[in-house]
Amino acid sequence: LAKTTQPISMDSYEGQEVNITCSHNNIATNDYITWYQQFPSQGPRFIIQGYKTKVTNEVASLFIPADRKSSTLSLPRVSLSDTAVYYCLLIAGNNRKLIWGLGTSLAVNP
Amino acid sequence: EAQVTQNPRYLITVTGKKLTVTCSQNMNHEYMSWYRQDPGLGLRQIYYSMNVEVTDKGDVPEGYKVSRKEKRNFPLILESPSPNQTSLYFCASRAAYPYEQYFGPGTRLTVT
Numbered sequence: 001l002a003k004t005t006q007p008i009s010m011d012s013y014e015g016q017e018v019n020i021t022c023s024h025n026n027i028a029t030n031d032y033i034t035w036y037q038q039f040p041s042q043g044p045r046f047i048i049q050g051y052k053t054k055v056t057n058e059v060a061s062l063f064i065p066a067d068r069k070s071s072t073l074s075l076p077r078v079s080l081s082d083t084a085v086y087y088c089l090l091i092a093g094n095n096r097k098l099i100w101g102l103g104t105s106l107a108v109n110p
Numbered sequence: 111e112a113q114v115t116q117n118p119r120y121l122i123t124v125t126g127k128k129l130t131v132t133c134s135q136n137m138n139h140e141y142m143s144w145y146r147q148d149p150g151l152g153l154r155q156i157y158y159s160m161n162v163e164v165t166d167k168g169d170v171p172e173g174y175k176v177s178r179k180e181k182r183n184f185p186l187i188l189e190s191p192s193p194n195q196t197s198l199y200f201c202a203s204r205a206a207y208p209y210e211q212y213f214g215p216g217t218r219l220t221v222t
Contacts, residue, residue, distance in 0.1 A: 043213025
């Protein structure tokens with residue numbers, strides 16, 4: 001079964017693009033990749049879902065290389081309000097088992 | 111408004127006193143899950159349900175029970191709480207596809 005690994009923390013500044021990478025070396029053919037954002041004392045909030053190549057929505061982009069062994073969440077032009085913990089989550093296997101990363105704490109500085 | 115609600119939001123109890131945390135969703139979702147979140151351990155799934163009367167263990171089911179008698183409700187039961195169950199608990203729901211989960215606001219439980 002796949003395992004997800006992501007950096008514990010990252011620092012950025014307002015207006016910069018932030019890229020958070022999740023490693024999932026043992027990802028299987030029918031596994032999906034999702035990302036969530038969590039603010040303190042709140043439930044996680046879904047950001048984006050992808051299977052391969054690139055997916056973009058109004059808040060983020062998700063880049064998945066051809067071998068799918070990693071994925072990169074890209075947040076364009078971050079603001080202070082993007083300071084949060086970001087989780088990579090694999091939806092794995094035929095029974096759709098959930099494999100969570102431990103989260104990346106992003107601090108956006110003025 | 112599409113939402114997942116949990117009650118209570120905060121609970122302080124004593125070891126061994128049975129308690130139930132309720133969870134309800136208004137989106138007609140098939141899948142529902144319970145998680146606990148502890149510092150440094152991320153989110154760990156306790157139990158999940160794929161539909162009414164269908165439940166299965168997650169990664170940390172010991173000491174917990176669930177039931178799914180109606181599609182919208184998925185209560186979490188601690189029959190004999192212990193201090194190591196002190197944690198922040200989240201309920202979540204999703205449709206069969208896409209895999210977007212909707213989370214409740216959380217229940218902070220303290221067992222003394």
